[in-house]
Amino acid sequence: MNLKYNKELEQKYSYLSRTINEEFINIHPIQRGGLLTPEAHKALVAYADGYSLCDNCLKGRIDKIENPPVVDFLDDLSKYLNIENVMPTAAARKSKQITMSVLAERYPERKVVVVDSLAHYTTYLAIETNKLKVKEVPHKGYPEFKLMNEDFETIINQVREDEGELPLLVVLTHVDYKYGNYNDPNPIGEICKNYDIPFLLNSAYSGGILPIDCDDANIDFIACSGHKSMASSGPIGLLGFKDKYYDDVMVHSQIQGNLTNKSFSNKICTFMGCPPVYGAPLITLMASFPTIVKRTQKKFVEEESKKANYVIEKIQKIQDLKVLGKLPKVHPLTNVETKCFEEVAKSHPRRGFFLRDEFKERGILGLLPGISKEIKFNTYGLTWEQVKYFADSFVEIAEKYNLV
Amino acid sequence: MNLKYNKELEQKYSYLSRTINEEFINIHPIQRGGLLTPEAHKALVAYADGYSLCDNCLKGRIDKIENPPVVDFLDDLSKYLNIENVMPTAAARKSKQITMSVLAERYPERKVVVVDSLAHYTTYLAIETNKLKVKEVPHKGYPEFKLMNEDFETIINQVREDEGELPLLVVLTHVDYKYGNYNDPNPIGEICKNYDIPFLLNSAYSGGILPIDCDDANIDFIACSGHKSMASSGPIGLLGFKDKYYDDVMVHSQIQGNLTNKSFSNKICTFMGCPPVYGAPLITLMASFPTIVKRTQKKFVEEESKKANYVIEKIQKIQDLKVLGKLPKVHPLTNVETKCFEEVAKSHPRRGFFLRDEFKERGILGLLPGISKEIKFNTYGLTWEQVKYFADSFVEIAEKYNLV
Numbered sequence: 001m002n003l004k005y006n007k008e009l010e011q012k013y014s015y016l017s018r019t020i021n022e023e024f025i026n027i028h029p030i031q032r033g034g035l036l037t038p039e040a041h042k043a044l045v046a047y048a049d050g051y052s053l054c055d056n057c058l059k060g061r062i063d064k065i066e067n068p069p070v071v072d073f074l075d076d077l078s079k080y081l082n083i084e085n086v087m088p089t090a091a092a093r094k095s096k097q098i099t100m101s102v103l104a105e106r107y108p109e110r111k112v113v114v115v116d117s118l119a120h121y122t123t124y125l126a127i128e129t130n131k132l133k134v135k136e137v138p139h140k141g142y143p144e145f146k147l148m149n150e151d152f153e154t155i156i157n158q159v160r161e162d163e164g165e166l167p168l169l170v171v172l173t174h175v176d177y178k179y180g181n182y183n184d185p186n187p188i189g190e191i192c193k194n195y196d197i198p199f200l201l202n203s204a205y206s207g208g209i210l211p212i213d214c215d216d217a218n219i220d221f222i223a224c225s226g227h228k229s230m231a232s233s234g235p236i237g238l239l240g241f242k243d244k245y246y247d248d249v250m251v252h253s254q255i256q257g258n259l260t261n262k263s264f265s266n267k268i269c270t271f272m273g274c275p276p277v278y279g280a281p282l283i284t285l286m287a288s289f290p291t292i293v294k295r296t297q298k299k300f301v302e303e304e305s306k307k308a309n310y311v312i313e314k315i316q317k318i319q320d321l322k323v324l325g326k327l328p329k330v331h332p333l334t335n336v337e338t339k340c341f342e343e344v345a346k347s348h349p350r351r352g353f354f355l356r357d358e359f360k361e362r363g364i365l366g367l368l369p370g371i372s373k374e375i376k377f378n379t380y381g382l383t384w385e386q387v388k389y390f391a392d393s394f395v396e397i398a399e400k401y402n403l404v
Numbered sequence: 405m406n407l408k409y410n411k412e413l414e415q416k417y418s419y420l421s422r423t424i425n426e427e428f429i430n431i432h433p434i435q436r437g438g439l440l441t442p443e444a445h446k447a448l449v450a451y452a453d454g455y456s457l458c459d460n461c462l463k464g465r466i467d468k469i470e471n472p473p474v475v476d477f478l479d480d481l482s483k484y485l486n487i488e489n490v491m492p493t494a495a496a497r498k499s500k501q502i503t504m505s506v507l508a509e510r511y512p513e514r515k516v517v518v519v520d521s522l523a524h525y526t527t528y529l530a531i532e533t534n535k536l537k538v539k540e541v542p543h544k545g546y547p548e549f550k551l552m553n554e555d556f557e558t559i560i561n562q563v564r565e566d567e568g569e570l571p572l573l574v575v576l577t578h579v580d581y582k583y584g585n586y587n588d589p590n591p592i593g594e595i596c597k598n599y600d601i602p603f604l605l606n607s608a609y610s611g612g613i614l615p616i617d618c619d620d621a622n623i624d625f626i627a628c629s630g631h632k633s634m635a636s637s638g639p640i641g642l643l644g645f646k647d648k649y650y651d652d653v654m655v656h657s658q659i660q661g662n663l664t665n666k667s668f669s670n671k672i673c674t675f676m677g678c679p680p681v682y683g684a685p686l687i688t689l690m691a692s693f694p695t696i697v698k699r700t701q702k703k704f705v706e707e708e709s710k711k712a713n714y715v716i717e718k719i720q721k722i723q724d725l726k727v728l729g730k731l732p733k734v735h736p737l738t739n740v741e742t743k744c745f746e747e748v749a750k751s752h753p754r755r756g757f758f759l760r761d762e763f764k765e766r767g768i769l770g771l772l773p774g775i776s777k778e779i780k781f782n783t784y785g786l787t788w789e790q791v792k793y794f795a796d797s798f799v800e801i802a803e804k805y806n807l808v
Contacts, residue, residue: 003483005698013693014443016472018450020459034454039418041452044684046422048448050438050631050638055424058773068420079407090494090680097676117661121668122677128659129673136663227454227682234454235680255532257521259540264525269533272501273526276494276639278631280448280684289417294409369462 020365025386028366029333030177032380033209033229036284043287044233044280052279060266062274062282063087073286080293081207083214083222083240087249088277088285092204093122095223095239096171098270099200100130102248103168110168112159114197116147116183118176123202132168135159143324143337145179149187156195169198169221174212175205179325180333180378182210189218198245204228206331207238209304209380211296214240221245226281231288236281307379307387308332314391318398324374332379340403342373358400362393424769429790432770433737434581436784437613437633440688447691448637448684456683464670466678466686467491477690484697485611487618487626487644491653492681492689496608497526499627499643500575502674503604504534506652507572514572516563518601520551520587522580527606536572539563547728547741549583553591560599573602573625578616579609583729584737584782586614593622602649608632610735611642613708613784615700618644625649630685635692640685711783711791712736718795722802728778736783744807746777759801766797 003009020026026035036044047053056067063074077086089095100113113127117136127134137155140146152170159167172188175181185201192199200221203212207224208231214222220242227234241249253264267273277285294300308329315321320340341355348354352372359367367375379387398404407413424430430439440448451457460471467478481490493499504517517531521540531538541559544550556574563571576592579585589605596603604625607616611628612635618626624646631638645653657668671677698704712733719725724744745759752758756776763771771779783791802808 002486003480003697005694005701009480009697010694012473012476013690016443016447016450016687016691018456018459020456021450028455028459030458031453031455036452039420041449043420044448044452045445046420046425048440048445048637049435050636051432051435052422052424055422055432055769056773069416072416076407076413082406091676093676094680117664121657121666121671124659124661124666124668125657125671125673125676128657129676134659134662136661138663232454233452233684235682235685237680253525253529253532255528255538257528257540258538259542260521262525262528264528267525267529269529272495272497272529272533276498276641276680278639280637281639283420286417287420290409290414293407293413297409365459369460 024363024365025382025390026366027364027377027379027382027390029376029378030228031366032332032378032382033205034227034231034234035381036233037231037288037291039287039291040231040233040284043283047279047283050279053283054278061268062278068283068286070282070286073289076289077238078240081212081214081222081224081240082216083219084243085246085249086238086240087271088275088282089237089239089271090276091235091237092202092223092225092228093126093237095221095237096123096126096200096202097129098239098249099221099223099241100126100132100169102245102270103198104130104132106248107168110165112163112167113169113171114152114155114159114167115171116173118145118147118178118181119171119173120177120202120204123171123173135167143322144326145181145324146326147183149191152188153191156191156197166195166197169200171200171202174201174203175210175331175333177205177333179335180205180329180331181325182206182330185217185219193218205333208292208296209331210301211298226285230285230292232285233280234284236277236285304332304380305330307382307384308334310387311377311379311391311394315394315398317404318395319403334377334379336375336377338373338375340398340401344401344403345372355397358397359393362396364390364393428767428769429786429794430770431768431781431783431786431794433780433782434632435770436736436782436786437609438631438635438638439785440637441635441692441695443691443695444635444637444688447687451683451687454683457687458682465672466682472687472690474686474690477693480693481642482644485616485618485626485628485644486620487623488647489650489653490642490644491675492679492686493641493643493675494680495639495641496606496627496629496632497530497641499625499641500527500530500604500606501533502643502653503625503627503645504530504536504573506649506674507602508534508536510652511572514569516567516571517573517575518556518559518563518571519575520577522549522551522582522585523575523577524581524606524608527575527577539571547726548730549585549728550730551585551587553595556592557595560595560601570599570601573604575604575606578605578607579614579735579737581609583739584609584733584735585729586610586734589621589623597622609737612696612700614705614735615702630689634689634696636689637684638688640681640689708736708784709734711786711788712738714791715781715783715795715798719798721808722799723807738781738783740779740781742777742779744802748805748807749776762801762804763797766800768794768797
């Protein structure tokens with residue numbers, strides 16, 4: 001070993017602390033939905049050790065653990081999402097990768113995945129790592145970046161014509177990372193059903209924030225993210241899938257040791273035995289689940305939309321500022337084009353960092369460092385007092401630079 | 405949604421608590437090395453939320469985050485293991501799967517992975533999911549289950565003869581899950597070097613417990629487990645690899661959106677962008693790192709071996725009991741064949757569960773439920789007082805059933 005234990009090492013790693021804490025208002029676009037509930041905080045401390053969830057594992061499979069109630073939980077999740085099966089995965093990206101992989105085995109002649117053009121980079125990487133091809137469905141461009149349902153059908157037909165085969169899969173980003181646009185899965189599910197093409201809803205930003213009914217929307221596969229939108233410490237994803245694909249997903253091991261004859265037919269290859277969510281990721285997801293079910297009820301969802309739309313209304317008086325994406329907001333992830341602040345940055349000694357500084361001085365964290373030409377924020381779960389304070393601070397900063 | 409929010413749901417998930425806690429002595433075979441350090445406990449609470457580690461991500465890659473010091477940490481880890489590159493993964497099993505996958509791309513004509521016959525099931529699953537074949541190196545059987553270095557060479561030659569190609573990879577289980585046998589990687593590394601075959605050390609049970617020098621042992625790839633042996637909340641694995649394989653592992657994305665022209669050349673396909681270790685898994689591993697470096701120094705390692713060997717010596721007086729695996733112990737994971745207790749279980753009203761009950765009554769947890777014919781335990785990190793109490797309790801239970 002070239003590394004010796006010393007005081008320097010201790011200094012560097014033994015006192016890790018975080019700047020963003022409860023003293024600040026955190027408006028980080030991808031963090032709001034993942035913040036732990038008080039129940040999850042308690043569970044996290046109780047199950048801090050890596051294999052804590054497996055204390056009473058009797059069957060060698062995390063999805064079969066009864067104490068804590070993992071079996072019940074997966075069953076409840078499947079009711080919640082209204083899809084027949086749910087398995088935990090390492091993350092939503094893994095759920096997408098698995099879906100494409102099992103479909104590529106089932107339909108080896110189909111090589112193209114149709115995705116909306118607001119898809120997350122991990123959707124593209126899932127396609128790439130499965131050696132498949134991407135075909136994008138266009139959006140309508142600035143400023144709304146809207147998807148048109150009929151374009152999905154057009155692209156499906158194009159693929160069929162160009163490839164002589166149907167697409168392997170259609171992926172819809174339920175709420176996208178960039179503009180926070182909400183896309184209704186039902187019309188796309190209907191199209192996929194008519195063409196008999198599997199349909200995946202990527203709900204990494206929405207599952208746990210907005211209600212989802214997979215059966216109603218003809219969704220075959222759904223990818224969720226515990227750490228993004230379900231108040232889990234994570235990383236953890238969910239893969240929901242219809243019974244039709246049960247055997248494709250739940251592939252039991254068949255390998256056998258040539259000398260020992262050891263075999264592992266109980267283990268699922270797709271998840272390498274047990275998906276890597278043994279302790280904190282799964283237990284915090286479970287502990288937050290009652291809150292998740294509660295907060296995706298209509299009245300709470302509408303209240304959260306109101307918060308984002310309130311901020312948007314308040315900041316309209318700022319010059320050279322434009323809210324991007326579809327309005328009014330359904331999901332509170334919001335992208336604002338701030339040419340006004342970009343202009344300020346040009347002559348500010350701190351350049352683009354001035355904006356983050358200004359917010360931080362006012363106790364608000366979560367802005368992308370160095371970026372002044374756009375602000376992405378998320379008001380999810382803030383109190384009304386915090387929402388109002390955030391809107392006021394936004395306007396106050398603009399006033400300071402004579403932009404109102 | 406078929407699932408409604410109600411009190412029952414709250415009852416089921418909001419109060420999850422763990423039986424194994426600090427009031428008990430936990431001798432669970434796979435848990436001792438993963439128990440958090442006090443520093444990791446603090447970091448866990450501070451970084452409880454899923455994306456907490458990414459507050460200051462400037463480059464869109466977890467391995468490039470400077471605050472907290474991830475870049476430094478990966479560099480320190482590579483010094484610690486003495487291998488040129490280290491990347492985090494979802495778990496050690498994923499590290500093995502990735503290794504085989506990148507080698508299968510590099511050497512498409514090689515189809516066989518040589519493994520010792522004490523390999524973990526996930527080694528087999530990594531082979532299976534990569535559509536490769538397994539070839540086992542025999543062990544010498546009961547009671548030591550010893551591997552012979554020369555057998556590796558024999559099997560390599562057999563593969564070369566049968567397949568007309570070298571094996572793709574040789575995997576050695578540094579310390580195995582079943583008997584806790586320690587296997588010296590150096591002679592196997594030497595053989596692999598001579599035959600020019602990549603060599604993977606699976607150190608899921610040893611990295612963080614025993615010192616490892618990859619360069620000295622000619623190790624090309626190493627798989628470690630943070631939650632098993634490095635005091636991390638996890639799940640998290642490490643993949644260490646030599647520069648020779650840098651481009652094979654660090655495959656940059658090349659996919660491009662056909663309409664948007666979006667590309668993600670900064671993202672690594674192999675890890676789907678960022679490996680799923682964003683918050684608690686990585687931060688707790690980092691916080692425990694100084695302790696890990698310290699505890700793998702010779703004097704601490706020897707002290708831990710002594711504890712296991714102490715228990716073994718004390719229980720020798722029990723009838724019909726045999727310690728399996730190589731002795732004296734190097735790694736404290738111990739497997740004891742307890743025909744004596746199996747005999748008791750036959751007529752006990754609680755059957756095989758009596759043994760776990762007896763230990764639990766004495767404040768000792770972590771035994772496999774329902775199993776009386778063998779006991780797997782791990783004394784790692786127990787105080788000497790706890791070790792002595794455990795040995796005394798073991799003998800006391802035997803005495804109670806007249807087995808001494």
